[in-house]
Amino acid sequence: MLNSAKNMLAYPNLGEGGYMGGSVLQDSKTGHWYIQLRWNNETERFYRFEYHGVWFPFASKAQANKIRSLMQDEIDNGSFSPASYRPNSPLGIGKYVDIWLPLTDVVKNTRGRYKSFAKHFVEFFGIDKDIRKISKVNILELKKSLEESEYSKKTIYHILNTLKTMLNFAVDNRDMKELPSFPKLSNPIKGNIEYLGIEIQQKIFNEIPERHRPIFELAAEYGRRPQEVRALMKDAVTDTHIIIMRRFSEYELLEGDKTGKVKAFFKTEEAKRILKSTAPSFSEFVFTHNGKSPYDGKILNNLWREACNKVGVKIKMYNGLRHSKAGQLLDAEYPIELVSELLGHTKIQMTRDMYGRVSEARITEALENVRILPFKKEVKHGDH
Incomplete structure:
Protein backbone atom coordinates (compact mmCIF):
# COMPACT_ATOMS: atom_id res chain seq x y z
CA MET A 1 0.00 0.00 0.00
CA ARG A 86 -10.32 11.33 8.57
CA PRO A 87 -12.19 8.11 7.73
CA ASN A 88 -15.94 8.09 8.41
CA SER A 89 -16.16 11.85 8.02
CA PRO A 90 -19.71 13.25 8.12
CA LEU A 91 -18.80 14.89 4.82
CA GLY A 92 -17.77 11.56 3.33
CA ILE A 93 -20.34 10.65 0.70
CA GLY A 94 -21.34 7.38 2.38
CA LYS A 95 -21.99 9.04 5.73
CA TYR A 96 -23.63 12.05 4.12
CA VAL A 97 -26.18 9.87 2.33
CA ASP A 98 -27.17 8.44 5.72
CA ILE A 99 -27.53 11.96 7.14
CA TRP A 100 -29.40 13.35 4.13
CA LEU A 101 -31.97 10.63 3.46
CA PRO A 102 -34.00 10.96 6.70
CA LEU A 103 -34.10 14.74 6.22
CA THR A 104 -35.50 14.68 2.68
CA ASP A 105 -39.00 16.10 2.41
CA VAL A 106 -40.33 13.30 0.20
CA VAL A 107 -42.68 10.36 0.58
CA LYS A 108 -41.44 6.98 1.77
CA ASN A 109 -41.38 5.44 -1.72
CA THR A 110 -39.26 8.27 -3.15
CA ARG A 111 -36.86 8.06 -0.22
CA GLY A 112 -36.48 4.34 -0.91
CA ARG A 113 -35.64 5.06 -4.56
CA TYR A 114 -33.09 7.70 -3.52
CA LYS A 115 -31.43 5.13 -1.26
CA SER A 116 -31.31 2.58 -4.07
CA PHE A 117 -29.80 5.03 -6.59
CA ALA A 118 -27.35 6.43 -4.02
CA LYS A 119 -25.74 3.01 -3.60
CA HIS A 120 -24.36 3.30 -7.12
CA PHE A 121 -22.47 6.57 -6.65
CA VAL A 122 -21.30 5.66 -3.12
CA GLU A 123 -19.85 2.44 -4.51
CA PHE A 124 -18.16 4.34 -7.34
CA PHE A 125 -16.64 7.12 -5.21
CA GLY A 126 -16.00 5.12 -2.02
CA ILE A 127 -17.70 5.92 1.28
CA ASP A 128 -15.07 8.47 2.38
CA LYS A 129 -15.09 10.65 -0.75
CA ASP A 130 -15.50 14.22 0.53
CA ILE A 131 -18.65 15.63 -1.08
CA ARG A 132 -16.94 19.04 -1.36
CA LYS A 133 -14.30 17.53 -3.61
CA ILE A 134 -16.66 16.01 -6.16
CA SER A 135 -15.83 17.75 -9.42
CA LYS A 136 -17.31 17.91 -12.91
CA VAL A 137 -14.66 15.42 -14.03
CA ASN A 138 -15.67 13.03 -11.22
CA ILE A 139 -19.31 13.21 -12.29
CA LEU A 140 -18.47 12.59 -15.94
CA GLU A 141 -16.35 9.61 -14.86
CA LEU A 142 -19.31 8.26 -12.89
CA LYS A 143 -21.60 8.70 -15.90
CA LYS A 144 -19.11 6.95 -18.20
CA SER A 145 -18.72 4.06 -15.74
CA LEU A 146 -22.51 3.60 -15.57
CA GLU A 147 -22.77 3.66 -19.36
CA GLU A 148 -20.00 1.08 -19.69
CA SER A 149 -21.84 -1.10 -17.17
CA GLU A 150 -24.80 -0.97 -19.61
CA TYR A 151 -27.29 0.65 -17.26
CA SER A 152 -30.30 2.08 -19.05
CA LYS A 153 -30.42 5.80 -19.83
CA LYS A 154 -33.33 6.11 -17.44
CA THR A 155 -31.39 4.50 -14.56
CA ILE A 156 -28.33 6.68 -15.23
CA TYR A 157 -30.56 9.75 -15.23
CA HIS A 158 -32.01 8.82 -11.83
CA ILE A 159 -28.60 8.03 -10.29
CA LEU A 160 -27.10 11.36 -11.40
CA ASN A 161 -30.24 13.27 -10.47
CA THR A 162 -30.21 11.73 -6.98
CA LEU A 163 -26.58 12.81 -6.55
CA LYS A 164 -27.46 16.31 -7.75
CA THR A 165 -30.42 16.50 -5.38
CA MET A 166 -28.24 15.50 -2.42
CA LEU A 167 -25.48 17.98 -3.30
CA ASN A 168 -28.05 20.76 -3.69
CA PHE A 169 -29.15 19.95 -0.15
CA ALA A 170 -25.51 20.17 0.98
CA VAL A 171 -25.19 23.63 -0.61
CA ASP A 172 -28.43 24.81 1.02
CA ASN A 173 -27.17 23.44 4.35
CA ARG A 174 -23.84 25.25 3.87
CA ASP A 175 -21.90 22.00 3.97
CA MET A 176 -20.35 22.93 0.63
CA LYS A 177 -20.03 26.24 -1.17
CA GLU A 178 -21.29 25.49 -4.65
CA LEU A 179 -22.73 22.72 -6.78
CA PRO A 180 -20.27 21.10 -9.20
CA SER A 181 -21.19 21.28 -12.87
CA PHE A 182 -23.38 18.37 -14.02
CA PRO A 183 -23.95 17.20 -17.58
CA LYS A 184 -27.36 18.19 -18.89
CA LEU A 185 -29.88 15.90 -17.21
CA SER A 186 -33.17 15.19 -18.92
CA ASN A 187 -35.44 12.25 -18.27
CA PRO A 188 -35.05 10.09 -21.41
CA ILE A 189 -38.02 10.17 -23.76
CA LYS A 190 -39.96 7.06 -23.00
CA GLY A 191 -41.35 7.01 -26.52
CA ASN A 192 -43.83 4.43 -27.72
CA ILE A 193 -45.44 4.25 -24.29
CA GLU A 194 -47.75 1.27 -24.09
CA TYR A 195 -51.38 2.27 -23.82
CA LEU A 196 -54.79 0.84 -24.57
CA GLY A 197 -57.37 1.91 -27.08
CA ILE A 198 -60.86 2.43 -25.69
CA GLU A 199 -62.23 -0.89 -26.98
CA ILE A 200 -59.49 -3.09 -25.50
CA GLN A 201 -59.59 -1.11 -22.27
CA GLN A 202 -63.32 -1.73 -22.00
CA LYS A 203 -62.83 -5.46 -22.58
CA ILE A 204 -60.45 -5.54 -19.62
CA PHE A 205 -62.90 -3.60 -17.45
CA ASN A 206 -65.62 -6.11 -18.35
CA GLU A 207 -63.45 -8.92 -16.97
CA ILE A 208 -63.04 -7.17 -13.61
CA PRO A 209 -65.73 -8.28 -11.13
CA GLU A 210 -68.53 -5.72 -11.13
CA ARG A 211 -68.05 -5.05 -7.42
CA HIS A 212 -64.49 -3.81 -8.05
CA ARG A 213 -64.90 -2.24 -11.48
CA PRO A 214 -65.78 1.40 -10.55
CA ILE A 215 -62.40 2.38 -9.10
CA PHE A 216 -60.65 1.37 -12.34
CA GLU A 217 -63.22 3.14 -14.50
CA LEU A 218 -62.96 6.41 -12.57
CA ALA A 219 -59.14 6.37 -12.71
CA ALA A 220 -59.36 5.88 -16.48
CA GLU A 221 -62.04 8.55 -16.91
CA TYR A 222 -59.83 11.29 -15.47
CA GLY A 223 -56.39 9.81 -16.11
CA ARG A 224 -55.63 9.76 -12.41
CA ARG A 225 -52.97 7.80 -10.58
CA PRO A 226 -54.30 4.68 -8.82
CA GLN A 227 -53.02 5.91 -5.45
CA GLU A 228 -55.07 9.10 -5.84
CA VAL A 229 -58.31 7.28 -6.63
CA ARG A 230 -57.70 4.84 -3.77
CA ALA A 231 -57.57 7.87 -1.45
CA LEU A 232 -60.77 9.49 -2.77
CA MET A 233 -63.06 10.24 0.18
CA LYS A 234 -66.72 11.15 0.21
CA ASP A 235 -65.94 14.69 1.37
CA ALA A 236 -64.09 15.19 -1.93
CA VAL A 237 -67.15 14.42 -4.07
CA THR A 238 -69.72 17.20 -4.48
CA ASP A 239 -72.81 17.47 -6.65
CA THR A 240 -70.74 18.97 -9.45
CA HIS A 241 -67.09 18.09 -8.82
CA ILE A 242 -64.63 15.35 -7.98
CA ILE A 243 -61.69 16.76 -6.03
CA ILE A 244 -58.31 15.02 -6.00
CA MET A 245 -56.96 16.19 -2.65
CA ARG A 246 -55.29 13.10 -1.19
CA ARG A 247 -53.10 10.18 -2.19
CA PHE A 248 -51.70 7.02 -0.69
CA SER A 249 -47.99 6.30 -0.41
CA GLU A 250 -48.16 2.57 0.23
CA TYR A 251 -50.47 2.64 3.31
CA GLU A 252 -49.77 6.22 4.36
CA LEU A 253 -52.49 8.76 3.54
CA LEU A 254 -51.03 12.08 2.39
CA GLU A 255 -52.49 15.45 1.42
CA GLY A 256 -52.56 16.55 -2.24
CA ASP A 257 -51.85 14.66 -5.45
CA LYS A 258 -48.34 13.44 -6.31
CA THR A 259 -47.18 17.05 -6.75
CA GLY A 260 -48.85 18.11 -3.49
CA LYS A 261 -51.60 20.04 -5.28
CA VAL A 262 -55.38 19.83 -5.15
CA LYS A 263 -57.17 19.35 -8.47
CA ALA A 264 -60.92 19.62 -9.05
CA PHE A 265 -62.75 18.09 -12.03
CA PHE A 266 -66.31 18.61 -13.21
CA LYS A 267 -68.34 15.45 -13.01
CA THR A 268 -68.80 13.99 -16.46
CA GLU A 269 -71.87 11.92 -17.26
CA GLU A 270 -69.62 8.85 -17.26
CA ALA A 271 -68.28 9.77 -13.81
CA LYS A 272 -71.83 10.12 -12.49
CA ARG A 273 -72.65 6.66 -13.83
CA ILE A 274 -69.51 5.16 -12.27
CA LEU A 275 -70.17 6.69 -8.85
CA LYS A 276 -73.79 5.55 -8.97
CA SER A 277 -72.63 1.98 -9.61
CA THR A 278 -70.31 2.00 -6.60
CA ALA A 279 -71.33 -0.35 -3.80
CA PRO A 280 -72.71 1.62 -0.82
CA SER A 281 -70.72 1.58 2.42
CA PHE A 282 -70.36 3.41 5.72
CA SER A 283 -66.68 4.01 5.03
CA GLU A 284 -65.36 7.55 4.57
CA PHE A 285 -63.69 6.28 1.38
CA VAL A 286 -65.61 6.22 -1.90
CA PHE A 287 -64.08 2.93 -3.03
CA THR A 288 -63.69 -0.01 -0.65
CA HIS A 289 -62.78 -3.61 -1.43
CA ASN A 290 -64.84 -5.07 1.43
CA GLY A 291 -67.32 -2.35 2.35
CA LYS A 292 -64.98 -1.02 5.05
CA SER A 293 -61.37 -0.57 3.95
CA PRO A 294 -59.89 1.30 0.98
CA TYR A 295 -58.11 -0.69 -1.71
CA ASP A 296 -54.38 -1.21 -1.44
CA GLY A 297 -52.05 -1.40 -4.41
CA LYS A 298 -51.66 -5.17 -4.19
CA ILE A 299 -55.40 -5.83 -4.45
CA LEU A 300 -55.77 -3.52 -7.45
CA ASN A 301 -52.77 -5.01 -9.25
CA ASN A 302 -54.05 -8.56 -8.74
CA LEU A 303 -57.50 -7.65 -10.09
CA TRP A 304 -55.90 -5.91 -13.07
CA ARG A 305 -53.58 -8.79 -13.94
CA GLU A 306 -56.37 -11.37 -13.74
CA ALA A 307 -58.56 -9.32 -16.09
CA CYS A 308 -55.69 -8.75 -18.53
CA ASN A 309 -54.93 -12.48 -18.60
CA LYS A 310 -58.52 -13.25 -19.54
CA VAL A 311 -58.37 -10.78 -22.43
CA GLY A 312 -54.88 -11.93 -23.47
CA VAL A 313 -53.23 -8.56 -22.92
CA LYS A 314 -50.12 -7.81 -20.85
CA ILE A 315 -49.86 -4.20 -19.72
CA LYS A 316 -49.16 -2.47 -16.42
CA MET A 317 -52.15 -1.01 -14.60
CA TYR A 318 -50.62 2.49 -14.64
CA ASN A 319 -50.27 2.30 -18.42
CA GLY A 320 -53.74 0.84 -18.82
CA LEU A 321 -55.33 3.71 -16.91
CA ARG A 322 -53.35 6.97 -16.81
CA HIS A 323 -51.13 6.57 -19.89
CA SER A 324 -54.07 5.19 -21.85
CA LYS A 325 -56.13 8.31 -21.18
CA ALA A 326 -53.32 10.45 -22.59
CA GLY A 327 -52.88 8.21 -25.63
CA GLN A 328 -56.61 8.11 -26.34
CA LEU A 329 -56.92 11.90 -26.20
CA LEU A 330 -53.93 12.41 -28.48
CA ASP A 331 -55.28 9.83 -30.92
CA ALA A 332 -58.52 11.80 -30.94
CA GLU A 333 -56.39 14.84 -31.92
CA TYR A 334 -56.87 16.81 -28.72
CA PRO A 335 -53.97 19.25 -28.18
CA ILE A 336 -51.08 18.18 -25.98
CA GLU A 337 -51.64 21.29 -23.84
CA LEU A 338 -55.03 19.89 -22.82
CA VAL A 339 -53.50 16.49 -22.01
CA SER A 340 -50.81 18.17 -19.91
CA GLU A 341 -53.42 20.13 -17.96
CA LEU A 342 -55.57 17.05 -17.37
CA LEU A 343 -52.64 15.00 -16.08
CA GLY A 344 -51.45 17.84 -13.86
CA HIS A 345 -47.91 17.97 -15.24
CA THR A 346 -45.97 20.91 -13.86
CA LYS A 347 -44.32 21.55 -17.25
CA ILE A 348 -45.70 20.86 -20.70
CA GLN A 349 -42.23 19.64 -21.74
CA MET A 350 -42.75 16.71 -19.40
CA THR A 351 -45.87 15.80 -21.37
CA ARG A 352 -44.03 16.18 -24.67
CA ASP A 353 -41.18 13.99 -23.43
CA MET A 354 -43.55 11.28 -22.22
CA TYR A 355 -46.12 11.26 -24.98
CA GLY A 356 -44.43 13.08 -27.84
CA ARG A 357 -44.13 9.87 -29.86
CA VAL A 358 -47.61 8.60 -29.16
CA SER A 359 -49.04 10.62 -32.03
CA GLU A 360 -46.13 10.12 -34.46
CA ALA A 361 -48.22 7.67 -36.46
CA ARG A 362 -50.89 10.32 -36.91
CA ILE A 363 -48.30 12.89 -38.01
CA THR A 364 -46.89 10.43 -40.55
CA GLU A 365 -50.40 9.67 -41.75
CA ALA A 366 -51.06 13.38 -42.24
CA LEU A 367 -47.85 13.83 -44.21
CA GLU A 368 -48.68 10.85 -46.41
CA ASN A 369 -52.18 12.19 -47.02
CA VAL A 370 -50.75 15.45 -48.33
CA ARG A 371 -49.05 13.51 -51.13
CA ILE A 372 -52.24 11.91 -52.34
CA LEU A 373 -54.35 15.05 -52.39
CA PRO A 374 -55.95 15.51 -55.82
CA PHE A 375 -53.63 17.47 -58.05
CA LYS A 376 -55.24 19.75 -60.60
CA LYS A 377 -52.97 20.58 -63.47
CA GLU A 378 -53.09 24.19 -64.49
CA VAL A 379 -54.15 24.39 -68.11
CA LYS A 380 -52.35 27.01 -70.12
CA HIS A 381 -53.17 28.28 -73.56
CA GLY A 382 -51.63 26.01 -76.12
CA ASP A 383 -51.83 22.86 -73.99
CA HIS A 384 -53.61 19.91 -75.58
Missing part, protein backbone atom coordinates in the same frame (compact mmCIF):
# COMPACT_ATOMS: atom_id res chain seq x y z
CA LEU A 2 2.86 2.38 0.86
CA ASN A 3 4.45 1.83 -2.55
CA SER A 4 1.12 2.63 -4.21
CA ALA A 5 0.99 5.91 -2.31
CA LYS A 6 4.51 6.80 -3.44
CA ASN A 7 3.58 6.16 -7.05
CA MET A 8 0.67 8.59 -6.75
CA LEU A 9 2.74 11.55 -5.59
CA ALA A 10 2.26 13.29 -8.94
CA TYR A 11 -1.52 12.86 -9.21
CA PRO A 12 -3.93 15.33 -8.65
CA ASN A 13 -2.80 18.91 -8.50
CA LEU A 14 -3.28 19.63 -4.81
CA GLY A 15 -2.42 23.30 -5.03
CA GLU A 16 0.26 25.48 -3.49
CA GLY A 17 -1.74 27.35 -0.84
CA GLY A 18 -0.76 30.60 0.83
CA TYR A 19 0.55 31.12 4.36
CA MET A 20 1.14 27.71 5.94
CA GLY A 21 -0.33 27.08 9.40
CA GLY A 22 0.76 24.03 11.34
CA SER A 23 3.62 21.82 10.31
CA VAL A 24 4.61 18.52 8.73
CA LEU A 25 6.45 16.22 11.12
CA GLN A 26 7.93 12.74 11.05
CA ASP A 27 7.28 10.20 13.78
CA SER A 28 10.68 9.27 15.20
CA LYS A 29 9.62 5.69 15.94
CA THR A 30 7.63 4.70 12.85
CA GLY A 31 9.09 7.13 10.32
CA HIS A 32 5.55 8.08 9.19
CA TRP A 33 4.88 11.65 8.11
CA TYR A 34 1.92 13.53 9.59
CA ILE A 35 0.39 17.01 9.67
CA GLN A 36 -0.04 18.82 12.97
CA LEU A 37 -1.96 22.04 13.52
CA ARG A 38 -3.94 23.91 16.16
CA TRP A 39 -7.66 24.17 15.57
CA ASN A 40 -10.20 25.55 18.04
CA ASN A 41 -7.57 25.37 20.77
CA GLU A 42 -6.99 21.68 20.11
CA THR A 43 -3.97 19.96 18.58
CA GLU A 44 -5.05 18.01 15.48
CA ARG A 45 -2.90 15.37 13.79
CA PHE A 46 -3.50 13.84 10.37
CA TYR A 47 -1.68 10.70 9.26
CA ARG A 48 -3.46 9.72 6.04
CA PHE A 49 -5.16 11.17 2.97
CA GLU A 50 -8.07 9.91 0.90
CA TYR A 51 -7.87 9.11 -2.82
CA HIS A 52 -10.79 7.52 -4.67
CA GLY A 53 -12.28 6.25 -1.45
CA VAL A 54 -9.04 4.68 -0.16
CA TRP A 55 -6.94 6.10 2.69
CA PHE A 56 -3.16 6.16 2.22
CA PRO A 57 -0.37 7.14 4.65
CA PHE A 58 1.77 10.06 3.51
CA ALA A 59 4.62 8.67 1.43
CA SER A 60 6.83 11.76 1.83
CA LYS A 61 7.09 15.19 3.41
CA ALA A 62 6.30 16.79 0.04
CA GLN A 63 3.07 14.83 -0.24
CA ALA A 64 2.01 15.80 3.30
CA ASN A 65 2.79 19.45 2.50
CA LYS A 66 0.44 19.31 -0.50
CA ILE A 67 -2.39 18.13 1.73
CA ARG A 68 -1.48 20.80 4.29
CA SER A 69 -1.75 23.34 1.48
CA LEU A 70 -5.28 22.12 0.76
CA MET A 71 -6.14 22.46 4.44
CA GLN A 72 -4.77 26.01 4.46
CA ASP A 73 -6.93 26.95 1.47
CA GLU A 74 -9.98 25.65 3.29
CA ILE A 75 -9.01 27.49 6.49
CA ASP A 76 -8.68 30.70 4.45
CA ASN A 77 -12.10 30.33 2.82
CA GLY A 78 -13.84 29.11 5.98
CA SER A 79 -14.66 25.60 4.81
CA PHE A 80 -12.11 23.58 6.82
CA SER A 81 -13.38 20.62 8.84
CA PRO A 82 -10.86 18.29 10.54
CA ALA A 83 -13.34 15.40 10.32
CA SER A 84 -13.25 15.52 6.53
CA TYR A 85 -9.58 14.49 6.62
